[in-house]
Amino acid sequence: MISINLSTSCGKPTTPEDVVPEDNSGGYKIVSRFQVNGYAQDVVKKDDLAYIAQGEGGLMIVNIADPTNPQSIASVSEGVRGYSSNIAIKDSVVYIAAGSFGVTVVNVADSEKPEVTASNLSMKPAKSLHVMGDYLFTAISEQGVKIASISYATQPDPRSGISTSGYAHGIANTADSNYLLVACGEMGLSIFNISFFDDGFGNYPLIGWCDTPGYAESVTVMNDKSIAFLACGTAGLQIIDFSDSTNVHIVGSYDGSGYAKELIYNNNRIYMTTETAGFQAIDVSDFTNPTLIGSIDTEFALGLEMDDNYIYVADEDEGLIIISKPD
Numbered sequence: 001m002i003s004i005n006l007s008t009s010c011g012k013p014t015t016p017e018d019v020v021p022e023d024n025s026g027g028y029k030i031v032s033r034f035q036v037n038g039y040a041q042d043v044v045k046k047d048d049l050a051y052i053a054q055g056e057g058g059l060m061i062v063n064i065a066d067p068t069n070p071q072s073i074a075s076v077s078e079g080v081r082g083y084s085s086n087i088a089i090k091d092s093v094v095y096i097a098a099g100s101f102g103v104t105v106v107n108v109a110d111s112e113k114p115e116v117t118a119s120n121l122s123m124k125p126a127k128s129l130h131v132m133g134d135y136l137f138t139a140i141s142e143q144g145v146k147i148a149s150i151s152y153a154t155q156p157d158p159r160s161g162i163s164t165s166g167y168a169h170g171i172a173n174t175a176d177s178n179y180l181l182v183a184c185g186e187m188g189l190s191i192f193n194i195s196f197f198d199d200g201f202g203n204y205p206l207i208g209w210c211d212t213p214g215y216a217e218s219v220t221v222m223n224d225k226s227i228a229f230l231a232c233g234t235a236g237l238q239i240i241d242f243s244d245s246t247n248v249h250i251v252g253s254y255d256g257s258g259y260a261k262e263l264i265y266n267n268n269r270i271y272m273t274t275e276t277a278g279f280q281a282i283d284v285s286d287f288t289n290p291t292l293i294g295s296i297d298t299e300f301a302l303g304l305e306m307d308d309n310y311i312y313v314a315d316e317d318e319g320l321i322i323i324s325k326p327d
Helices: none
Strands: 029-033 042-046 048-054 059-063 071-076 088-090 093-097 103-107 115-118 128-132 135-139 144-150 157-162 169-174 179-183 188-191 205-211 218-219 225-233 239-241 249-254 262-266 267-272 279-285 289-295 301-306 310-315 321-325
Touching: 042 088, 042 310, 048 088, 048 310, 059 310, 088 128, 088 144, 093 128, 093 188, 093 249, 128 169, 135 169, 157 301, 179 218, 179 225, 218 262, 225 262, 225 267, 262 301
Parallel strands: 042 301
Antiparallel strands: 029 321, 042 048, 048 059, 059 071, 088 093, 093 103, 103 115, 128 135, 135 144, 144 157, 169 179, 179 188, 188 205, 218 225, 225 239, 239 249, 262 267, 267 279, 279 289, 301 310, 310 321
């Protein structure tokens, strides 16, 4: 049975005039904070809604049409087993990674009445999720990566897997869908050829690898260049050139404060969460010399999402934090 909690509460948003940016903010500014029911781990945005994985609290849906005044829509915890730590979305279906309890699937077509359609799926221990077209890739730690078809979105159909060195965490694909990049913890970055995909049943060879300092947690890729960005824990941001698969190498890095956890690339900037050091914005127009251009202190920043005007941070202690970009 699904437990749904509807609320008209808007939490405790912080209005813009209540927040004075620090000198190192770079013009980034908190416009609201919204306390969720559980411990916010990750966030994805679709249209005017934010979907938040909140640990033992399962899934929470928040209306962010007005970023200064988020509104709770619904939450669902029954049927969402384990500790919800990472989230992905395809159309009106949300996928939640829950460690040893695998993957949970929630139909959110009716945002006020989310419905769990599958739980405890066999992709486990599920660390993070990545959607590429009609396929869901699940990083399953020492087990590597598991592929499932989501052509029928509410009922993933597991296919083949990819063995990785180290512990698979973050996943990304190149724009042409020919290569899959996996952040593999202490083993750095691994690159696999998935060009012969065969509906997820193919054999995907390792074609490149790069050792990195720290612990590779997440990865993102530039669409127009063979450059990958890795969040590497205590080693911060690492920038990798993979244009030559026989010579995948680090070309730049930024090792600031905190523990680099999750990142997004957009328009020559990396946006990154760093746990106790909060949110950081880094200029990467020069790969060899990335530069911190702004930061916001938060208690324990984990998940990250963005759109044209705002950045959304899932903070384990503070809930959903919405940050405006500089003009």
